[in-house]
Amino acid sequence: MIQIVNANRNQFDAVVVGSGATGGWAAKQLTEAGMSVAVLEAGPKITPKDFTEHVEPYQLKYRGSSPRILDRRPVQGLVYACRESNYEWFVDDIENPYTTDPEHPFHWIRQRVLGGRSMSWGRQSYRMGDLDLKAASRDGFGEDWPISYADLVPHYETVERYIGISGQPEGLPQLPDSIFQPPMAMTCGEVVLRNALKQKMGRTVTIGRVAILTRPLHGRQPCHYCGPCEQGCVTFSYYSSPWTTLKAAGATGRLSLITDAVASHIVMDGKSGRAAGIAYIDRTTRMPRDVRAKVVVLCASTLESTRLLLNSAAGGLANSSGVLGHYLMDHIYGGGASGEMPMLKPNPWYGPPRRPNGIYIPRFRNLKETMTNGFIRGYGYQGGSNPEFAMNAPGFGAQFKEAVRRGRWNISLGVWGECLPRFENFVEIDRDRVDAWGIPVLKIHMQWSDNERKIFEDARQQAAEMLEAAGATNVRMYGRPSVPGFCIHEIGTARMGSDPKKSVLNSYCQTHDVKNIFVTDGAAWVSSACQNPTLSMMALTVRACEYIKDAYKKNDL
Amino acid sequence: MNRRDILKGAVAGAGALSAEAAQQHQHAPRAADTPAVRTAAAWKPLFLDKHQNETVTVLAELIIPRTNTPGAREARVNEYIDLILNDGPQDPSMHFVQGLSWLDGYALRLHHKPFVRCTAEQQTAMLTALDRAGMTAQPQTLNRAGTPDRAAELDRPVAPPIRPGGPAATAGTGSTDVDLAPGARFFRQIKMLTVSAYYTSEIGINELNKGGRVPASFGCTHPEGH
Numbered sequence: 001m002i003q004i005v006n007a008n009r010n011q012f013d014a015v016v017v018g019s020g021a022t023g024g025w026a027a028k029q030l031t032e033a034g035m036s037v038a039v040l041e042a043g044p045k046i047t048p049k050d051f052t053e054h055v056e057p058y059q060l061k062y063r064g065s066s067p068r069i070l071d072r073r074p075v076q077g078l079v080y081a082c083r084e085s086n087y088e089w090f091v092d093d094i095e096n097p098y099t100t101d102p103e104h105p106f107h108w109i110r111q112r113v114l115g116g117r118s119m120s121w122g123r124q125s126y127r128m129g130d131l132d133l134k135a136a137s138r139d140g141f142g143e144d145w146p147i148s149y150a151d152l153v154p155h156y157e158t159v160e161r162y163i164g165i166s167g168q169p170e171g172l173p174q175l176p177d178s179i180f181q182p183p184m185a186m187t188c189g190e191v192v193l194r195n196a197l198k199q200k201m202g203r204t205v206t207i208g209r210v211a212i213l214t215r216p217l218h219g220r221q222p223c224h225y226c227g228p229c230e231q232g233c234v235t236f237s238y239y240s241s242p243w244t245t246l247k248a249a250g251a252t253g254r255l256s257l258i259t260d261a262v263a264s265h266i267v268m269d270g271k272s273g274r275a276a277g278i279a280y281i282d283r284t285t286r287m288p289r290d291v292r293a294k295v296v297v298l299c300a301s302t303l304e305s306t307r308l309l310l311n312s313a314a315g316g317l318a319n320s321s322g323v324l325g326h327y328l329m330d331h332i333y334g335g336g337a338s339g340e341m342p343m344l345k346p347n348p349w350y351g352p353p354r355r356p357n358g359i360y361i362p363r364f365r366n367l368k369e370t371m372t373n374g375f376i377r378g379y380g381y382q383g384g385s386n387p388e389f390a391m392n393a394p395g396f397g398a399q400f401k402e403a404v405r406r407g408r409w410n411i412s413l414g415v416w417g418e419c420l421p422r423f424e425n426f427v428e429i430d431r432d433r434v435d436a437w438g439i440p441v442l443k444i445h446m447q448w449s450d451n452e453r454k455i456f457e458d459a460r461q462q463a464a465e466m467l468e469a470a471g472a473t474n475v476r477m478y479g480r481p482s483v484p485g486f487c488i489h490e491i492g493t494a495r496m497g498s499d500p501k502k503s504v505l506n507s508y509c510q511t512h513d514v515k516n517i518f519v520t521d522g523a524a525w526v527s528s529a530c531q532n533p534t535l536s537m538m539a540l541t542v543r544a545c546e547y548i549k550d551a552y553k554k555n556d557l
Numbered sequence: 558m559n560r561r562d563i564l565k566g567a568v569a570g571a572g573a574l575s576a577e578a579a580q581q582h583q584h585a586p587r588a589a590d591t592p593a594v595r596t597a598a599a600w601k602p603l604f605l606d607k608h609q610n611e612t613v614t615v616l617a618e619l620i621i622p623r624t625n626t627p628g629a630r631e632a633r634v635n636e637y638i639d640l641i642l643n644d645g646p647q648d649p650s651m652h653f654v655q656g657l658s659w660l661d662g663y664a665l666r667l668h669h670k671p672f673v674r675c676t677a678e679q680q681t682a683m684l685t686a687l688d689r690a691g692m693t694a695q696p697q698t699l700n701r702a703g704t705p706d707r708a709a710e711l712d713r714p715v716a717p718p719i720r721p722g723g724p725a726a727t728a729g730t731g732s733t734d735v736d737l738a739p740g741a742r743f744f745r746q747i748k749m750l751t752v753s754a755y756y757t758s759e760i761g762i763n764e765l766n767k768g769g770r771v772p773a774s775f776g777c778t779h780p781e782g783h
Contacts, residue, residue: 056759058758058759061640062640062641063754063758064757065753066644067645067646068644184776185774186776187777188783191777191779195783225775343783347770348765349765349766349772350762350765350771351762352771353772353773353774354775355775386775389756391756394688394692395688396619396620396688396748397620397622397681400620401628401764404756405765405767
């Protein structure tokens with residue numbers, strides 16, 4: 001487990017807020033560069049004893065779907081990964097409120113536990129390319145990122161070599177290949193789809209690129225296909241920060257991990273105008289405490305990092321631009337198409353082998369043109385085709401029982417669509433509410449624009465067409481646009497940029513206003529792309545840490 | 558409305574069965590925390606009265622009967638349903654007991670007997686009518702993991718049950734002039750609960766995998782492609 005040192009000291013070279021995907025990387029990079037680092041985590045420690053991925057439903061009181069979850073987690077409990085055996089990893093919604101306009105809800109999904117959401121994320125890992133980073137130059141909407149793909153490549157490589165991503169190289173400019181471990185296999189239905197779309201539509205279907213090992217790496221074993229990764233992984237085949245980056249940081253002897261530390265604001269040094277550290281509330285004793293450091297790195301998750309800045313000064317710390325809190329994004333999802341593959345004989349089974357991964361269809365819209373069917377940017381799909389038990393077979397009785405068992409060969413594709421960065425989508429501090437620790441909460445304002453709605457509709461249509469092209473029957477379009485936030489890809493609100501009047505951070509995730517404050521999580525994002533964001537968040541963190549390491553060596557923080 | 562009020566409403570709706578039912582409810586244990594594993598003999602319902610539990614047990618076995626593998630009764634589906642009704646959100650539980658009462662009203666009207674005392678043929682015919690009436694209903698909502706979305710399910714109200722001895726007695730004459738919609742909704746609800754209870758039990762999982770059908774790999778093993 002993680003080595004902890006100097007638990008009682010108060011002065012560090014760096015303090016990192018958050019122990020998830022980005023916090024873990026900041027801890028690893030900075031401790032390995034010789035810096036002493038405190039990592040604050042708002043939730044409790046967990047150990048592999050808390051893992052439940054091998055528990056059968058009948059071993060649990062409620063078979064995995066406890067109605068008790070919704071008592072204190074009416075929002076978190078909506079997520080598939082929030083289960084009877086792991087729901088305490090998700091925040092208590094009563095203790096951790098936020099507000100919205102009642103007409104325009106936002107689903108904010110958070111984990112406060114060692115490792116944060118790296119414990120339960122889907123681990124889908126895709127690079128962005130210049131199509132994404134320079135989208136504004138192509139279609140005129142919003143701002144370019146202040147970095148290009150070439151700036152990110154070495155950092156993607158650092159992350160991929162260390163955490164392990166399995167996948168299939170495809171050589172597509174809109175979805176650059178990572179350094180891959182061997183891909184997980186496709187099912188027969190997925191092979192049929194891949195062949196049909198290549199031949200008939202010139203589109204690519206690839207296996208999901210996932211941060212789960214198919215070969216041993218750094219003492220972690222390859223996946224044994226038990227299935228429910230969100231409940232733990234005793235072989236550490238999946239990437240999550242406590243058993244990779246944080247463990248490596250601990251091994252340097254320079255990490256102080258402080259759990260149950262709910263950060264409330266950044267402590268400023270009035271004389272120098274720089275950050276002096278982080279004030280936090282001890283979650284269990286409710287006592288206010290603080291840690292002091294030469295540099296503050298916010299990895300608390302997009303909206304928590306921005307909340308910290310907003311709560312650290314009147315009008316928000318590092319907000320000379322006035323854009324702090326603005327340009328909130330999430331991917332639009334929740335719809336697509338599904339059908340059945342009549343050319344294949346279903347042979348469903350219960351239990352392992354269960355591949356913790358699906359297929360991915362990279363973006364094909366607006367690669368050459370800039371607008372299609374009235375929308376700019378694009379979308380990708382995640383999906384799969386598997387023999388499944390027909391739990392919703394019609395009728396009842398012996399025939400029904402047999403029909404369930406006989407099953408169907410299903411196929412489905414779900415959209416993940418790009419979201420435009422718009423000033424009107426923003427967060428602010430709600431002065432009327434505090435959380436259980438007395439910290440003012442966020443009020444979140446977010447709605448989809450026409451562009452996202454058009455993307456969603458086009459994607460549903462195209463999904464149906466592609467399934468039909470593959471010979472699927474009973475094809476139906478399904479879904480409605482997700483409630484914003486519910487894709488759990490919230491990004492933006494402290495965006496980077498080269499113009500300090502229009503952005504909060506520079507290209508190294510350093511605030512324009514305060515030299516020793518960095519924000520390296522999703523808050524830094526300028527545009528959303530349509531790929532799952534975590535891999536790029538980690539690469540951006542590594543890039544920021546290169547800068548911090550240099551500055552530390554030059555004593556320039 | 559608290560749970561006690563719901564029970565009162567449900568009991569009132571049960572008409573002729575109310576005295577027995579009320580008795581049962583008063584003596585029902587209140588604690589929700591029962592051991593996950595215990596013998597069927599020692600089990601006592603938390604939410605349902607004796608008659609309701611009997612009806613649920615019969616209904617579940619009609620939905621998933623014993624064939625060459627055990628059915629819902631042996632998988633003790635009724636115990637799980639009772640637990641969910643007791644510990645789950647109030648509205649679906651209220652709709653469920655109203656639906657049970659509706660079903661008895663329907664059976665009394667057609668056959669002058671509560672559902673459980675009808676013949677197997679009569680029971681099957683009644684469920685067939687409800688199943689057909691519900692064929693046009695929306696397919697169930699699935700969440701991102703492909704399992705039923707618990708936030709979206711079981712949330713529709715059941716209309717007041719048909720009272721036994723009500724107007725236009727059509728006993729024995731079929732069900733064409735009866736509004737079956739409330740019964741169809743109830744049938745969907747209990748079918749869904751039965752399916753989730755049975756196929757998450759050890760018995761249900763063995764039924765799914767009977768014959769050793771678990772493969773070595775999920776992947777396509779046709780090197781020549783499709």
